[in-house]
Every structure is written in structure tokens, then in C-alpha cells.
Amino acid sequence: MRDMNAPDLTIGVIGAGAMGTGIAQVAATGGITVRMFDTRDGAAAASCESIAKRLAKRAGEGKMPQEEADAASARLQPAATLQDMADCAVVVEAIVEDLDIKQALFADLESIVAEDAILASNTSSLPIGAIAATLDKQDRIAGLHFFNPVPVMKLVEVIRGPQTTDAVMDALVALGKRLGRTPVVVKDAPGFLVNFGGRAYTTEALAILHENVATPAQIDAVMRDGFGFRMGPFELMDLTGMDVNFPVTRFVHESSFGDPRLRSTPLHRYMVETGQLGRKSGQGFFAYGEGAQVPSADTTSDAAPAAAVFVHGDAPELGALATECGANLLDADDGKAPILAAPVGEDSTAYAARNGIDHRRLVCIDMVPDTSRRVTLMTAPGADEGVRASVVSLLATQRAVTAIADSPGFIGQRISAMVANLGCEMAQIGLASPSDIDLAMRLGLNYPKGPLELADALGADVVHTILTQAQALSGDDRYRPSQWLRRRATLGLPAQQM
Structure with missing residues (x-):
């Protein structure tokens, strides 16, 4: 040689x-x-x-x-x-x-x-x-x-x-x-490392859009502001082009014998079929060209901010956020004030049912991501619109607010957990060492953290909880945890642990 x-x-x-x-x-x-x-x-x-x-x-x-x-x-x-x-x-x-x-x-x-x-x-x-x-x-x-x-x-x-x-x-x-x-x-292996591992970020965003939980602009903003991604998943797909990312996604999915964790949505294929390829065609999930504007991801309200709220469960950071925004914290539910909660993996519906809470006054806030710039909230079907609006106004005094439909794991929990889980699966099947998986995903896709680093930043147990809740509530094996993740979450070990 x-x-x-x-x-x-x-x-x-x-x-x-x-x-x-x-x-x-x-x-x-x-x-x-x-x-x-x-x-x-x-x-x-x-x-x-x-x-x-x-x-x-x-x-x-x-x-x-x-x-x-x-x-x-x-x-x-x-x-x-x-x-x-x-x-x-x-x-x-x-x-x-x-x-x-x-x-x-x-x-x-x-x-x-x-x-x-x-x-x-x-x-x-x-x-x-x-x-x-x-x-x-x-x-x-x-x-x-x-x-x-x-x-x-x-x-x-x-x-x-x-x-x-x-x-x-x-x-x-x-x-x-x-x-x-x-x-x-x-x-x-199909897609090698980066093209395989990169499927989770975009396909889970597409799944959230498919369920009508949030708009592309909202999803992108949450992942940029809450998790430090340089580009949101829809910005990224528009940049690479649907004629590139859809065939790769389909190839990896089919080559993996239809593993639902790698599944895309009908809309992804439709974008290719209708020529909405992204920047190269002038239209993708967003419009491009002279005068084109990205829709706002912010939710605003003219309602008066909630003066007092009751924080359910052990959520001191949520209480601190509400106080910072000017609300008084009630010691007990008074039957009138908004009820704030910070579920992990659950949607508002499941959280209300499990805890016997009035779903009409329940507003769930995602406290898993960085909330210093943007806060994501969701409510159950039948929620009191006035309560929701008052909480939006409250949080908007100090943060950008993105209000979404009910979703197990909001936006950020779902996408980040899927990215971390696929990284764990790559380690499980031996595509590369944990450190090389993280290195490759940072360098190849400009991720702020490699997928196993992300799992450890969130906590392997938290990621495992998000996925098991999403799997139980949706009935979809798309969210089944990797055995690599399950073992480390069970033993209290880092995801990067060999």
C-alpha cells in the first residue's frame, strides 16, 4: 500500500x-x-x-x-x-x-x-x-x-x-x-451514517405537520430557539431540495424493511410530484424570490395577561417563568385561574385525564428545551379560549410564544427525542462508535450536538420517557426506544456509555 x-x-x-x-x-x-x-x-x-x-x-x-x-x-x-x-x-x-x-x-x-x-x-x-x-x-x-x-x-x-x-x-x-x-x-449500511441518522430531524417534523399540530414556520422556530439548530427542518429540506431529500428518505426507509422510525409522509412525496422542490424551484414549504416572506411563528393575543395561575405538579422552573412574566402563583387551584403544567411525553389530554384536572383551564408548557427566547404551549380539545389567550399574553410579555395543537411531546420533545433515539440505534447496530456518531452528525449536518450528546443533555431517562409516552398514546412503533437507550436509561448511565 x-x-x-x-x-x-x-x-x-x-x-x-x-x-x-x-x-x-x-x-x-x-x-x-x-x-x-x-x-x-x-x-x-x-x-x-x-x-x-x-x-x-x-x-x-x-x-x-x-x-x-x-x-x-x-x-x-x-x-x-x-x-x-x-x-x-x-x-x-x-x-x-x-x-x-x-x-x-x-x-x-x-x-x-x-x-x-x-x-x-x-x-x-x-x-x-x-x-x-x-x-x-x-x-x-x-x-x-x-x-x-x-x-x-x-x-x-x-x-x-x-x-x-x-x-x-x-x-x-x-x-x-x-x-x-x-x-x-x-x-x-443503507445511507451509511449521516444520511441514515439525518432522517429523524426532518421526518418527525413532517409527522408533526401531517398531524396539523403546527406550521412549518412554528416547527422551525422551536428547533432553532429551543435546541440551537442553525436551520429548522423545513428550511433544511427547502435548501437541499425535495428531489434530493425525499428519494434518500425513501431509500433508507425501504432498505431498512420499512422501519417506522424512518418513515416520511404523503406530503413529502407530494411536494416532489408537484414540483415544490424548495429554493431551487422558488417554492417549497416556504416561498422564495422577490417579496417572499416567511410566515410568523409567533402567537399573540389582545387578551389581558393572566394575573394569577396555578402550577400543577413539581415544576419549579415553570413557576419561575410565570413569576418572571408577572403572574402570581396560587397555592391551590381556585377553580377559575389557568392551570399550568409541564408534561414530558404526554399531551394535554392525557395529562388532564391522568391527574383529574379541568382540561378547559389546563395550559401545558414545554420546559424541556431552552425557554430563554421562545416558549411553546398547547391545550386540549375543548379548552377555554379565553384562558389560553390570557396565558399567551402573559408569556408574551417576556418571550416569543408558539401556541400549537395538542401533541404528545409538543414539538421540540418529539423531534429531539427522535434524533437522539436514532443516534442510539446507530450505536446499537454498530454503524460507528458513539463518539464518531456524534462527530459525524455535528460535522455532516451542522447539528449543535451529536444525537447521543443530545440524549445526555436532555437525560437518557427523559428521552426514554418522551418516546414511551408517545408510543403508548399514538400506538405507533415509530416511537419505540432503541435498546441502547432503554438499557442506559434504566441503569442511569449516559447514552454515550459503551
Whole structure:
């Protein structure tokens, strides 16, 4: 196996699209000679030229030395035929996601490159084992999955096929580091790590929308303000495009034999069928273009703020919030004042029934997320609108308020618990180590915390409670807790505990 840190290292890149171009750029800036090939006439040369222009622009802006930009550009070599890959130590394929086409390409490369050369695929979904299945020398085949845009996204997944050797994996990890990426070793499974783990954030948001609990703008605001996500799930889907995220979601769901934890909704498919793809089409869950505005996530009321409230249960933080907003706390229910509660996993209906509370005056507040900027509240069917309005006015004196329909786990509890649970499931099935799962999800999806970190921040027992309550109230195994989570919640251990 050749040294990935050798100064004269040469790698090949097949495919001059966005991914191939990005891979070639980080390789060239990493001091590696790059041979680029594409079946389209002139595409490889055009890719090399675009990289050179990009590097020259960066140098002109003072973001890199001019001599480094010139040296990197000089390392880019368009290839006329696949035969030009003969002396490459590694060849990275970044072409169309079609198994037959990839297998044919690798079969051609197998007869061209040296015996010790590595053949790697940038596939985001196809099994590495399936790509390698028809080849004679399967032990040198692996996945090297970059994320778009490659020069910006620091993660690269290194995927082991059934026969991939340790030497090949070690070499690709070393190559990833030389390219300035953070490599994470991942099991060969549907969607690998990031595309598998990323399903929970968006699909649970879609489930909440499907149940008419809240609007896309409300859901996005809750996840940004309450949990620190840079983008809400609907903003994210509009950015990537429904023509991208729906096929990936469907593939991962079907490849997992219909696991309900990975299920999307009819609306997701409908958005694709009607051309509402997101930013690229000008219309997705939100409108784009001149004059387009994002609907407000805030609930307001002209009612007088509630002067006094009764806080049910052991919820000192809720009492402190009500006091901060100017309400007096009653020592007992007077039969008239709003009743505030902070259920975990339950909806208002279940909480009222379990505790024998007047559901008409019950207003439930989500105290699981950070409530310093925004507060989410919900009420049961038949709730007194005047009571609800008075609590909205009370909380709106100090916070943005999002009022939603009744929902087990509000918005934030549901989505965060599903993200954490899927991370636990990835640890359970051995997709990667807990620390690498968290690292990959932070780098690959810009999550504020990895899923197991999120579980520990909320408390493994709290996440387990949210999921078991949601499963019991909905009857949907979508919310069944991972055995990894159940065991650690039962024993009082961190979710990150091996």
C-alpha cells in the first residue's frame, strides 16, 4: 500500500460534477497531483479551470497565498481516457448513483490501475459491497463519502466493504486527513451514517405537520430557539431540495424493511410530484424570490395577561417563568385561574385525564428545551379560549410564544427525542462508535450536538420517557426506544456509555 503522505502522490477523480470538482480541489490544495476524467467532452478540463479560478479568487481575497493557489492549480490534470489513471495510488469515483454503471466503471479501472492501487466510491447510498461484488480484487474497494460543498464540509465517511483490508481503511483515513477532512470509519449500511441518522430531524417534523399540530414556520422556530439548530427542518429540506431529500428518505426507509422510525409522509412525496422542490424551484414549504416572506411563528393575543395561575405538579422552573412574566402563583387551584403544567411525553389530554384536572383551564408548557427566547404551549380539545389567550399574553410579555395543537411531546420533545433515539440505534447496530456518531452528525449536518450528546443533555431517562409516552398514546412503533437507550436509561448511565 502506497504512502498517502508521499509528496509525489497522484490520485484520480472520475466525474467532473460538483462532488468530483470539490474532491479534486481539496486534493490539489493538499499537495496531491489530481487526474480528472469525465465521459463528457471537455468536462474534466472545464472542472480544472473552474477550480483554478476559484483558488485565484481566494488568493486575491487574501484567503490563501498566491503561490499556494498557483501550485494547487498546476497539480490539476484533465485525463483524456481512463488509461491515464494507470499510475494513480487511489481513484475516487463520483459519478451517477447507478449500481450497474458504477460496477462497469470499477471493472474497467481494475484492469488499468496497479495491484496496490485503491478504488474508492463517493456514493451516498449504494452499498460498497454491492459495487465490489463483481470485481476480482474486492479487498481494495471502499467508500470515501464526501459532503457537498466538499471544500467547506469537513467530514468524510470511510466505509468498509465486506472484504476491505485494514491497510486500505488506514490508507483512506490518512488520505482524508491529508485532504483536510475529518474521517469517520462507518459500517456499510443503507445511507451509511449521516444520511441514515439525518432522517429523524426532518421526518418527525413532517409527522408533526401531517398531524396539523403546527406550521412549518412554528416547527422551525422551536428547533432553532429551543435546541440551537442553525436551520429548522423545513428550511433544511427547502435548501437541499425535495428531489434530493425525499428519494434518500425513501431509500433508507425501504432498505431498512420499512422501519417506522424512518418513515416520511404523503406530503413529502407530494411536494416532489408537484414540483415544490424548495429554493431551487422558488417554492417549497416556504416561498422564495422577490417579496417572499416567511410566515410568523409567533402567537399573540389582545387578551389581558393572566394575573394569577396555578402550577400543577413539581415544576419549579415553570413557576419561575410565570413569576418572571408577572403572574402570581396560587397555592391551590381556585377553580377559575389557568392551570399550568409541564408534561414530558404526554399531551394535554392525557395529562388532564391522568391527574383529574379541568382540561378547559389546563395550559401545558414545554420546559424541556431552552425557554430563554421562545416558549411553546398547547391545550386540549375543548379548552377555554379565553384562558389560553390570557396565558399567551402573559408569556408574551417576556418571550416569543408558539401556541400549537395538542401533541404528545409538543414539538421540540418529539423531534429531539427522535434524533437522539436514532443516534442510539446507530450505536446499537454498530454503524460507528458513539463518539464518531456524534462527530459525524455535528460535522455532516451542522447539528449543535451529536444525537447521543443530545440524549445526555436532555437525560437518557427523559428521552426514554418522551418516546414511551408517545408510543403508548399514538400506538405507533415509530416511537419505540432503541435498546441502547432503554438499557442506559434504566441503569442511569449516559447514552454515550459503551
